[in-house]
Amino acid sequence: MRQIKAQEITEAVKRLCMEANYDLGEDVLRAFDRALAIEESSLGKEVLEQLKENARIAREERVPMCQDTGYAVVFVELGQEASIVGGTLEDAINEGVRQGYREGYLRKSVLGDPIKRVNTGDNTPAAIHLHLVPGDHLKLTFIAKGGGCENMSALKMLKPADGVEGIKAFVVETVRAAGANPCPPVVVGVGIGGTFDMAALLAKKALLRPVGEPSSDPETDSLEQELLERINNLGIGPQGFGGRVTALAVHVEKHACHIAGLPVAVNLDCHAHRLKEAVL
Amino acid sequence: MVEEKRITTPLSDEIVKDLRAGDKVLISGVLYTGRDAAHKRLFDLLQAGEKPPVDLRGHVIYYVGPTPPRPGQVIGSAGPTTSGRMDRYCPALIAQGLRGMIGKGGRSKDVIEAMKTHKAVYFGAIGGAGALLAKKIKKSEVVAYEDLGAEAIHRLEVEDFPVVVVNDIYGNDLYQEGARRYSR
Structure with a gap:
């Protein structure tokens, strides 16, 4: 052993x-560049440029x-x-x-x-x-x-009859209600199924996937794309100042669940999506 | 690029009258910091009819709890925190003469009404840009509630601190208008 x-x-x-806290991941920086390419709001573009600059200062000066x-x-x-x-x-x-x-x-x-x-x-x-x-x-x-984005996260025990449309409506409404609070553009982690506790954990685990990497399951992939489009159609934009990019990515994880239930959890993460790994 | 307006604190009637939701503004002068714990204390003092430890009349509060500075730094990272948590205490401070607030995220109806009535402005700074914003802070000293650590009230001297007007004194709201403009 x-x-x-x-x-x-x-x-x-x-x-x-x-x-x-010092080194924003390359996946997030690439997501900023993709966002800059599609953002229409000039204020939104400036915010994205400043986030890139902020990441550069943090990395070079070793400050959070x-x-x-x-x-x-x-x-x-x-x-x-x-x-x-x-x-x-x-x-x-x-x-x-x-x-x-x-x-x-x-x-x-x-x-x-x-x-x-x-x-x-x-x-x-x-x-x-x-x-x-x-x-x-x-x-x-x-x-x-961060506390700001964690505060805007939500969990709901949907009814099986609510189906996939109910799931989509809940995810989009959670991001809409969050508005500028969670520091958009956000990364949206969604957990579907399991038990009450498992749904929340799945949503957090969904945040671990590199930003924008598609799900390996084609159905989940198309659900993620549809959710991302609907969220970005909210118009909240970078920092909530209005714009086309409210989320950088939506990641969905699923699990088996009870015949009576359809738990859905949404865990929001801010654009300062700070994640690092080590293997011993 | 949208033109920026340069203003200096404390804020006069003329300055706040000229600001509109969506304006990009560079602030120079003094800002006072305060977040959850300091707001609760200020509010309790005002409720008890006592004098607050800092005269906020005409001034701007920045909702921030910075990171500890490295040796030689003026301040650690210092971006805005979510303003909504201060909503409960805010109208009382505005009624006492507070002229501006810097934070991120939407405000309650009561705060927006108080801003219209007493001519105060709410500015949004870029949440999560704490390393960048710290560079605009030239001096920082604790002036009250030192026991609160990162939540103590600090007096900051800033130069060209970048913000955007979210709520002006006329009832305009950038968050509402921005989302309306870009939603589909």
Whole structure:
């Protein structure tokens, strides 16, 4: 059985926290260029140009692209043939977040209790999602999830009779109601099916796919394209100032569900779509 | 390229009368920062009939909670946060003479009414452009509620800080008009 040191996980998470906040992914930068090519609003184009400039400054000067450096969300894919030594997985990840947010001059935005609302001071605890898989590797996917876009996300338990039209209407309405709040152009993660909890997790997992990479399932691909067109026809535009690009991409993930149900979750991510991976 | 208007804070009657939804504006002068926790404290003071620690008459509040600065930096990344969370407290501050707000996202009917009644303006800054906007901030000091950390009230000196007028004193709303213009 392969052994992975907890210390290596801490080091990797620390690095991912900083890289995600300083280096906007090439997939997002390419999506900005595609958006610039179709945006009709001059104000919208200027916003997109400034987002590119902002990303350049963040990358070159090693400063966070946005002041909301996010809730640390970490997806862990752990091979069943691997074992973690020298500490627990959870402690190792939280220590990485603690060090990354302190040493990277990132904002600490986590409160220990949602009602008492006192800051934990180190941006922990992280939201950790663990998946056991075959093999002996450990893959970490880190997202810095901003509060503004997370706040505009939504989940609804549709009736089976609502069907695919009901799903589309709910997704489009969620983006419409969000307006300028989630910092458009957004990335839209949609989870369909599963249980109440699974739908929300599917929507977040949908955000992990590189921006604009089509779904491998042709039906899902055409659903994503139709949703993207309808969302961009809302006219909200970059920063909500009006324009043709409200979303950079729509990603849909599906799962088996109960005969009585049709859960749908929409997880919005801002244009500062900060995601980095590491494989140990 | 649309022409920009250059204005200096504090904002006079003449300045706010000249601003229209959709105008691109470069702001120079002083901005005060404040977000959720500071707004709650200011609001509670006003409710109790007490004097706020900062005289906001004629001034502009920037809804921001910056990242910690690296050694040598004036301020860390400093883009706007969602304004709607401050809506509950905002009309009372406008009634006290607050002249402008910088943030992102739509405002409530009550805030928009208060802006019309008391001649205040709401500006949108580019959310998520915190690294770029920080370069326009030349000085930053905490002036109240230091215990709130990133949420403390800071006095910022800015030069050509770029914003867009979202709500003017005439009841125009860029978010509504923009979406109408580009929807299909």
